[in-house]
Amino acid sequence: MSRFNNYKIWVPAFLLLVLTAGCNSSNTTATTPTANVLTANSAAPPSGAAGVCPGSVVTASFSETMNAASIDDTTFTLTGPGSGAVAGQVTYDASSDTAIFTPSNPLAVSTMYTATITTGAQDLFGDGLATNFVWSFTTAAVACQPPAPPISLTPPEGSAGVCQNTVIAATFPQAMNPATINPTTFTMTGPGTTAVTGTVMADTSNKTFTFTPSSALALNTLYTATVTTGAQDMFGNTLASNFVWTFTTATTACTASTTPAVISVAPPSAAAGACLNSGITATFNEAMNPATIDTTTFTVAPGVTGVVTLDGTSRIATFTPAANLAASTTYTATITTGAQNLSGSALAGNFVWSFTTAASACQAPVPLASAATFVVLAGSTVTNTGPTIIGGGNLGLSPGSAVTGFPPGTLTPPAVMHVTDPTAAQAQLDLTTAYNYAAGLPGGAVLPGDLSGLTFTPGLYTNSSTVMLSAGNVTLDAQGNANAVFIFQIGSTLTTIGSTQVILAGGAQAKNVFWQVSSSATLGTNSIFQGTILSLQSVSLDTGATLTGRALARNGAVTLDGNTVTAP
DSSP, X not given: OOTGGGGGGGSOHHHHHHHHHTOBTTBOOOXXXXXXXXXXXXXXXXXXXXXXXXXXXXXXXXXXXXXXXXXXXXXXXXXXXXXXXXXXXXXXETTTTEEEEEESSOOOTTOEEEEEEOTTOBBTTSOBOSSOEEEEEEBOSSOOOOOOOOSEEESOXXXXXXXXXXXXXXXXXXXXXXXXXXXXXXXXXXXGGXXXXXXXXXXXXXXXXXXXXXXXXXXXXEEEEEEOTTOBBTTSOBOSSOEEEEEEEOSSOOOOSOOOOEEEEESOTXXXXXXXXXXXXXXXXXXXXXXXXXXXXXXXXXXXXXXXXXXXTSOEEEEEESSOOOTTOEEEEEEOTTOBBTTSOBOSXXXXXXXXXXXXXXXXXXXXXXXXXXXXXXXXXXXXXXXXXXXXXXXXXXXXXXXEOTTTXXXXXXXXXXXXXXXXXXXXXXXXXXXXXXXXXXXXXXXOSBOTTOEEOSEEEEESSOEEEOSSEEEEEOTTOTTOOEEEEESSOEEEOTTOEEXXXXXXXXXXXXXXXXXXXXXXXXXXXXXXXXXXXXEEEOTTOEEEEEEEESSSOEEEESOEXXXX
16 A cells, blocks of 8 residues: 555544534535555555455545445455455444445455455545545465454453452453454353343454443352454454453452552653654553543643544553644643543542643654563564574564574573563563554655665655665764654565665664564665564564664564674
């Protein structure tokens, strides 16, 4: 998918509101809608994606509310080899302005498919797309694996003394299809398998799902919570088996003894020089009820509009402004007592902090959270050949199968290895948040397809296709600012040829360099690379390649071969 073909998706939300809200009985000015295939954190395979699960659901989002009657199997089609039409059902989700194509049967393996949204798709004013919107993707060679089961439970398995007003929650390591997790697939039973009625809600990451009972639970009672095999991930893969856990309520009436609290914020309280495109975050001391974390409980004044999201741990809330903040301005952020934890307990009081923006535009770093403690992190496997040295950070794997090649590879203390444990799972959740943040940053200067011999100053750069360093060096010049940030958005693969180098100049630091790669990254033999690689698929370091930074792969493998990988 070309980022440049979809520039309208990056129009700030407040501007879209102005364009649509101004249309009434006396002002019928309309806009031409634009379609944008959702990125990898959503249900749609992105343009050019490979290895897509055959059970995938295909989706596209629009820049404004569409006429649902115009979104059907004549305006949203999927074709395979020889232009053969794929049978399926088309639906429209008005809450997210998203069209959904659900194939009647799993797609064929190792096959390229083309999706099309035609100009027959219209907005509420009868305006159609300017041109057909078309993108392609290729399915995997084999059927994909079932999604990993939940990694975090509330209440925990086997817990006792649970208060009767508890909200039940399950957090998965990957996004799940919220349409498949509902009161029929996320259930609770009490004595004698008596069903407990309640409502099921997903957080904005589609990883944490809460079951809120319709009434208080009975005292001194064993309850069983179940997520069935009807639950599917975003690619249509179902859980391998029902996931079941139990807990027992308290013997006497109680309410949750813990009180949620905000333990850290960004930008920090009283900070000066905050970047104008900063996201505002608040981290809680425990998981929060996503239904209570929104723009009514998390506000930024004066007059900032935006969206509020809760990460996969349900502990980090982010307010993303609809437009850049004003320069040299003091803002006040507030988390109100409407914010509640999973047991229904609210903050003891409003949490308020202020910060001041910079006098001119600057680029905020990518928030890595716990992923920053890893220099190697993979989703499927970590494979090493030769005397690789990992230093200054940990090596992790989640939810994959194996780490091989250590020894001969070594980790320099205090670096440790986390294999399919809660620490690695949390890091993957934070990596997903960081990847989505970097991929979603709007604007950006043009990033050439070949970086050879070029010099870049601080800022955001974007290329919707492949990027390579074919010869020589590329220089990142901070121009004397040690805090300068470089972010590179790459729509497909990133490849450096052998013996090429990324050179830092003018005080630039590897910790402030981020490479968001929508496919896979490969560092050539004996090449020297700087910065954090956030890859959707895999990261490969050929023989002797040196990385000062991080090799972080969301879904695929990290492959090493006699490398030196050092934390920035």
